[in-house]
Amino acid sequence: xxxxxxxxxxxxxxxxxxxxxxxxxxxxxxxxxxxxxxxxxxxxxxxxxxxxxxxxxxxxxxxxxxxxxxxxxxxxxxxxxxxxxxxxxxxxxxxxxxxxxxxxxxxxxxxxxxxxxxxxxxxxxxxxxxxxxxxxxxxxxxxxxxxxxxxxxxxxxxxxxxxxxxxxxxxxxxxxxxxxxxxxxxxxxxxxxxxxxxxxxxxxxxxxxxxxxxxxxxxxxxxxxxxxxxxxxxxxxxxxxxxxxxxxxxxxxxxxxxxxxxxxxxxxxxxxxxxxxxxxxxxxxxxxxxxxxxxxxxxxxxxxxxxxxxxxxxxxxxxxxxxxxxxxxxxxxxxxxxxxxxxxxxxxxxxxxxxxxxxxxxxxx
Amino acid sequence: xxxxxxxxxxxxxxxxxxxxxxxxxxxxxxxxxxxxxxxxxxxxxxxxxxxxxxxxxxxxxxxxxxxxxxxxxxxxxxxxxxxxxxxxxxxxxxxxxxxxxxxxxxxxxxxxxxxxxxxxxxxxxxxxxxxxxxxxxxxxxxxxxxxxxxxxxxxxxxxxxxxxxxxxxxxxxxxxxxxxxxxxxxxxxxxxxxxxxxxxxxxxxxxxxxxxxxxxxxxxxxxxxxxxxxxxxxxxxxxxxxxxxxxxxxxxxxxxxxxxxxxxxxxxxxxxxxxxxxxxxxxxxxxxxxxxx
Numbered sequence: 001x002x003x004x005x006x007x008x009x010x011x012x013x014x015x016x017x018x019x020x021x022x023x024x025x026x027x028x029x030x031x032x033x034x035x036x037x038x039x040x041x042x043x044x045x046x047x048x049x050x051x052x053x054x055x056x057x058x059x060x061x062x063x064x065x066x067x068x069x070x071x072x073x074x075x076x077x078x079x080x081x082x083x084x085x086x087x088x089x090x091x092x093x094x095x096x097x098x099x100x101x102x103x104x105x106x107x108x109x110x111x112x113x114x115x116x117x118x119x120x121x122x123x124x125x126x127x128x129x130x131x132x133x134x135x136x137x138x139x140x141x142x143x144x145x146x147x148x149x150x151x152x153x154x155x156x157x158x159x160x161x162x163x164x165x166x167x168x169x170x171x172x173x174x175x176x177x178x179x180x181x182x183x184x185x186x187x188x189x190x191x192x193x194x195x196x197x198x199x200x201x202x203x204x205x206x207x208x209x210x211x212x213x214x215x216x217x218x219x220x221x222x223x224x225x226x227x228x229x230x231x232x233x234x235x236x237x238x239x240x241x242x243x244x245x246x247x248x249x250x251x252x253x254x255x256x257x258x259x260x261x262x263x264x265x266x267x268x269x270x271x272x273x274x275x276x277x278x279x280x281x282x283x284x285x286x287x288x289x290x291x292x293x294x295x296x297x298x299x300x301x302x303x304x305x306x307x308x309x310x311x312x313x314x315x316x317x318x319x320x321x322x323x324x325x326x327x328x329x330x331x332x333x334x335x336x337x338x339x340x341x342x343x344x345x346x347x348x349x350x351x352x353x354x355x356x357x358x359x360x361x362x363x364x365x
Numbered sequence: 366x367x368x369x370x371x372x373x374x375x376x377x378x379x380x381x382x383x384x385x386x387x388x389x390x391x392x393x394x395x396x397x398x399x400x401x402x403x404x405x406x407x408x409x410x411x412x413x414x415x416x417x418x419x420x421x422x423x424x425x426x427x428x429x430x431x432x433x434x435x436x437x438x439x440x441x442x443x444x445x446x447x448x449x450x451x452x453x454x455x456x457x458x459x460x461x462x463x464x465x466x467x468x469x470x471x472x473x474x475x476x477x478x479x480x481x482x483x484x485x486x487x488x489x490x491x492x493x494x495x496x497x498x499x500x501x502x503x504x505x506x507x508x509x510x511x512x513x514x515x516x517x518x519x520x521x522x523x524x525x526x527x528x529x530x531x532x533x534x535x536x537x538x539x540x541x542x543x544x545x546x547x548x549x550x551x552x553x554x555x556x557x558x559x560x561x562x563x564x565x566x567x568x569x570x571x572x573x574x575x576x577x578x579x580x581x582x583x584x585x586x587x588x589x590x591x592x593x594x595x596x597x598x599x600x601x602x603x604x605x606x607x608x609x610x611x612x613x614x615x616x617x618x619x620x621x622x623x624x625x626x627x628x629x630x631x632x633x634x635x636x637x638x639x640x641x642x643x644x645x646x647x648x649x650x651x652x653x654x655x656x657x658x
Contacts, residue, residue, distance in 0.1 A: 243469055249453065253449055258516075259438045259441065304456050304459070
């Protein structure tokens with residue numbers, strides 16, 4: 001963007017000291033976006049090399065590019081197969097899940113005006129877990145075949161948040177009401193899942209528990225297009241509301257006075273973000289840490305402008321999730337630790353570091 | 366006289382306890398008008414009804430003869446700006462970004478250089494350019510109030526509404542904020558309508574004063590005609606002496622008066638959701654005693 005080449009001046013003829021400070025802040029924001037995109041590209045190359053088959057970073061990139069420009073590099077078929085069929089889809093899945101959780105965490109925190117809000121505040125994970133339990137224990141499901149669990153998770157996740165959004169639409173959508181309703185619904189569906197657990201046999205129990213831990217192994221190329229379509233529709237819709245979200249953090253009354261219908265925007269954001277999270281969560285299970293913390297990391301570095309904050313939260317979410325997943329895969333290989341566990345184990349110390357070092361002190365004022 | 370802002374028969378509240386009962390007034394261009402009245406008299410509610418933050422049950426609000434009740438939110442924001450008492454600070458932005466929000470009614474997704482220049486111009490006008498990169502939440506109360514006024518200013522409206530802009534400020538900043546608003550009214554020919562608790566500030570700066578009690582306008586006019594001991598006693602239940610200070614009435618509170626059984630905010634109304642906090646100044650006799658001892 002052409003922010004740095006502007007030639008607007010003060011009456012004295014020069015840009016003031018503060019304007020220059022602002023210019024460099026705007027430049028830093030853009031620069032940071034470029035840096036985190038670069039990090040995710042480098043990370044992808046590095047993580048592809050991890051595993052039983054030895055692949056160098058260069059070979060990894062060559063194998064990736066080879067699909068689009070065949071014959072340009074000399075890539076071994078085995079390397080190509082391992083990269084494209086085993087390692088890369090999992091990374092792409094991780095990136096998408098990270099983006100989904102990060103973006104939705106960011107917008108949920110903004111519309112609920114609460115630093116503790118996350119994509120799961122509206123009870124999505126409890127709902128999805130209930131759907132899984134229902135399918136695993138009683139065998140009730142909406143879709144058959146390989147989608148028996150996923151279909152249920154998706155449906156019940158949406159059912160849960162849909163209930164709260166409907167409540168908000170009817171009774172008035174203040175952030176406090178929504179958070180309270182979300183917590184209540186969370187408890188209810190968790191209790192129902194516990195009940196199923198109590199009666200489940202060993203195999204059913206394993207199925208339920210492993211989903212609850214959060215895992216990226218369900219991603220394969222045939223599922224990624226579906227998520228891509230949902231993202232391609234929903235994330236631009238969320239980005240489109242960036243200005244309104246900026247303004248809503250000042251409070252609903254202020255938002256209204258500047259021309260933003262806070263209640264409508266809140267409900268719109270919750271519907272869209274529920275669809276995104278439900279789509280991701282039914283494949284991955286609950287990976288709760290990313291959606292809470294990625295937006296805070298982005299906010300600490302970038303400040304409060306959601307035009308930058310939303311994409312940065314997504315990409316930072318992807319970075320943390322993919323990095324954590326790589327550790328989870330390789331730490332005690334061949335045993336794979338569930339991703340959800342590893343994200344918290346790695347992410348929490350990093351987050352603590354940012355909290356202690358962060359320059360934005362007003363952050364939880 | 367040309368009419369800039371007009372309210373006709375505004376009613377707000379629930380059937381059992383209406384908060385505004387048929388409020389009407391007219392304000393010309395380039396005027397500073399304050400609304401005074403006891404806690405719970407409906408000052409802030411009236412301001413919010415005019416900006417349609419609250420939806421009045423009936424009545425019309427006209428700006429330049431255009432009906433606000435028929436406008437959408439963006440349109441209202443282009444015609445009316447609102448300065449709240451304070452702002453939510455959970456995720457506050459820096460001062461520049463906070464003020465830039467005021468351009469929302471005029472811009473799309475990207476802010477243009479023109480918009481940013483307008484923000485710088487207003488920051489300079491209010492003398493807060495140096496704070497541009499500070500976090501809003503790190504500022505003092507007076508600075509925050511100026512930022513909120515700056516945000517309303519970049520909306521470029523003819524009418525500005527302010528909800529008790531001096532209530533959290535020390536006396537220096539109270540005068541500072543009132544001078545800023547007064548200057549804007551003079552130099553930019555804006556109309557400012559503000560709810561205010563401080564009767565002396567209201568007398569000193571207003572062209573006209575609207576006095577309210579229990580959701581009704583009880584007196585309207587220039588400060589000298591409205592700020593009489595009789596009026597103030599009638600609506601506040603406080604005995605006052607009114608002096609003249611450089612031709613403006615200056616109010617000295619003397620003592621509370623026991624009302625004749627119809628005091629507001631007691632008895633069954635205790636359970637209504639109104640604010641009960643009394644902000645009455647200490648009586649003069651009390652102050653004398655402290656001095657003597």
